[in-house]
Amino acid sequence: MIIDIVTIFPEFFDAFINTSIMKRAQAQGLVKINCHQLRDYSVRKNNYIDDTPYGGGSGMLMQFPPFYKVINQLRTPDTKVILLSPQGQMFNQEKAINFSKIKHLILLCGHYEGIDARVLEFVDEEISIGNYVLTGGEIPAMILSDAIVRLVPGVIDELSRETDSLQNGWLKYPQYTKPDSYEGRQVPEILKSGHHKNIEDWRQKESIKATYEKRPDLIKDLKLSKKEETILAEIKAEKNK
Numbered sequence: 001m002i003i004d005i006v007t008i009f010p011e012f013f014d015a016f017i018n019t020s021i022m023k024r025a026q027a028q029g030l031v032k033i034n035c036h037q038l039r040d041y042s043v044r045k046n047n048y049i050d051d052t053p054y055g056g057g058s059g060m061l062m063q064f065p066p067f068y069k070v071i072n073q074l075r076t077p078d079t080k081v082i083l084l085s086p087q088g089q090m091f092n093q094e095k096a097i098n099f100s101k102i103k104h105l106i107l108l109c110g111h112y113e114g115i116d117a118r119v120l121e122f123v124d125e126e127i128s129i130g131n132y133v134l135t136g137g138e139i140p141a142m143i144l145s146d147a148i149v150r151l152v153p154g155v156i157d158e159l160s161r162e163t164d165s166l167q168n169g170w171l172k173y174p175q176y177t178k179p180d181s182y183e184g185r186q187v188p189e190i191l192k193s194g195h196h197k198n199i200e201d202w203r204q205k206e207s208i209k210a211t212y213e214k215r216p217d218l219i220k221d222l223k224l225s226k227k228e229e230t231i232l233a234e235i236k237a238e239k240n241k
């Protein structure tokens with residue numbers, strides 16, 4: 001997979017691209033993340049890429065021509081062009097899973113007042129990372145890249161990825177590591193029992209309980225199996241005791 005990020009602040013991404021899992025995924029040849037300086041596509045002197053908005057109003061707007069040029073240079077028939085924008089559809093795990101199957105992504109980072117609206121004709125999806133306004137699309141681009149790259153096969157352990165929170169709709173069960181006892185706090189006995197079936201059942205129930213207690217809003221979007229329905233009913237009954 002190739003991720004091309006278009007920004008006026010490529011240096012923002014130096015540590016992100018060259019650290020930890022992003023660095024390893026690239027070293028293994030599983031992904032390639034490139035940053036492109038939008039100013040290199042400027043059509044004005046001194047590499048200017050912004051100007052005042054038509055109709056008046058405050059702030060500066062990024063111009064259309066540099067985006068037109070960079071998209072046309074990078075785009076292939078396999079490309080999805082994503083504009084980071086507070087006006088976009090909300091990013092979530094389902095979108096991360098879908099994007100991770102695409103061979104080539106171009107992420108466009110706005111800044112200042114945003115971008116001349118003519119760019120939208122060349123954008124496949126507008127994506128927001130939350131209902132708030134940031135100064136630029138660089139942090140959203142990192143968030144998307146991070147969530148997407150870890151889903152590319154081979155980047156992280158498959159079992160860990162598949163049991164992570166939200167991957168199958170539920171939150172992950174609580175986890176513990178050594179020491180098994182500290183300051184009177186114990187690790188649940190069942191996790192030390194070596195009984196795989198019991199551990200699996202416990203984890204499933206704890207996963208459903210965590211979702212019910214912390215994010216009940218997620219449950220209404222899930223299609224529950226008979227077993228999950230039974231466990232959820234059990235958890236609700238235990239709560240109401």
Ligand SMILES: C[S@@+](CC[C@H](N)C(=O)[O-])C[C@H]1O[C@@H](n2cnc3c(N)ncnc32)[C@H](O)[C@@H]1O
Nearest residue numbers: 084085086110113114128129133134136137140
């Ligand atoms: C200050 S914002 C521009 C906001 C724009 N004037 C508006 O009202 O919709 C500058 C840039 O930051 C990025 N940005 C800000 N908030 C974002 C969010 N919640 N999700 C994704 N990108 C965001 C976008 O790329 C945007 O073009």
